[in-house]
Amino acid sequence: xxxxxxxxxxxxxxxxxxxxxxxxxxxxxxxxxxxxxxxxxxxxxxxxxxxxxxxxxxxxxxxxxxxxxxxxxxxxxxxxxxxxxxxxxxxxxxxxxxxxxxxxxxxxxxxxxxxxxxxxxxxxxxxxx
Numbered sequence: 680x681x682x683x684x685x686x687x688x689x690x691x692x693x694x695x696x697x698x699x700x701x702x703x704x705x706x707x708x709x710x711x712x713x714x715x716x717x718x719x720x721x722x723x724x725x726x727x728x729x730x731x732x733x734x735x736x737x738x739x740x741x742x743x744x745x746x747x748x749x750x751x752x753x754x755x756x757x758x759x760x761x762x763x764x765x766x767x768x769x770x771x772x773x774x775x776x777x778x779x780x781x782x783x784x785x786x787x788x789x790x791x792x793x794x795x796x797x798x799x800x801x802x803x804x805x806x807x808x
Contacts, residue, residue, distance in 0.1 A: 680705060680706070680796060680798050681703045681704065681705035681706055681707055681709075681710055681777055681798045682703070682704045682705050682798070683701055683702070683703055683775050683776070683777060683798055683799065683800035683801075684701070684702050684704075684800055684801070685699060685700065685701050685773065685774065685775050685800040685801065685802060685803040686699070686700050686702075686803060687699040687700050687803060688773060688803030688804045688805045689804075689805070689806070690806045690807075690808065691765055691805075691806070691807055691808075692807070692808055693765060693766055693767055693807055693808065694764060694765065695765050695807075696761070696762060696763045696764075696765065697762045697765065697805060698759060698760070698761050698762070699715065699759060699760040699762065699773055699775075699803060699805075700757055700758075700759050701713070701715075701757060701758050701759070701775030701800055702755075702756065702757050703756040703757065703777060703798075704756070707732075707753075707756040707777075708732075709779055710732055710777040710778065710779060710798075711731055711732050711733060711778070711779055711780050711781070712729060712730075712731055712732070712777065712778045712779075712780060712781035712783065712786060712793065713729065713730055713731075713732060713751060713758045713775065713776070713777045714726060714727070714728060714729035714730065714749070714775070714776050714777075714783075714786065714787065715727040715728050715729075715749065715760045715773060715774070715775055715776070716773070716774045716775075716776055716787075716790065717769075717771040717772065717773045717774070717805075718771050718772045718774070718802075719768070719770065719771035720770075720771065724774070724790070725740065725787075726740055726786065726787025726788060726790065727739070727740050727743055727747065727760065727773070727787070728740070728743065728747055728748075728749035728760060728787070729749065729781070729783040729784075729786055729787050730749045730750070730751050730758060730783070731783065732751060732753060735750075735751065736783060737749055737783065738783035738784040738786075738787055739787075740787055742768075743762075743769075746762065746763050746764045746765075747760060747761065747762050747763070748760070748761040748763075749761075758775065760773070760775075762805070765805075765807045766807060767807045767808065768807075769805060769807050770805060770806050770807050771804075771805060772802040772803070772804055772805075773802065773803050773804075773805050774799055774800050774801075774802045774803075775799075775800040776790065776797055776798060776799050776800070777797070777798045778793040778794060778795055778796070778797050778798070779793070779794045779795035779796075780793065780794030780795065781793040781794065
């Protein structure tokens with residue numbers, strides 16, 4: 680497991696941008712898939728974006744493609760979610776997550792499709808008005 684802490688959420692107007700950060704402590708080098716998930720009120724938790732630690736391959740939910748960018752900094756044990764052209768329907772609690780292995784797109788559809796236990800952050804609220 681790793682311990683994860685998100686930051687960067689807040690209130691923003693529609694069309695604006697936010698950059699979320701996730702800092703990992705612990706066995707970060709054992710994690711090969713990192714990602715962002717969100718919980719929108721009244722809906723199940725959904726995958727937003729994922730990235731591999733070694734090669735930097737990425738996957739995105741269709742709802743955020745072209746607007747959100749996931750990136751990582753392995754030296755700092757951090758990954759990020761740059762969110763642009765935000766919409767009110769992007770409002771929700773955003774969680775970062777990490778696992779030992781995954782297939783990026785399937786993991787976004789089902790967080791249970793992974794290798795090893797999943798580590799979750801505590802969440803950061805994003806509100807788009």
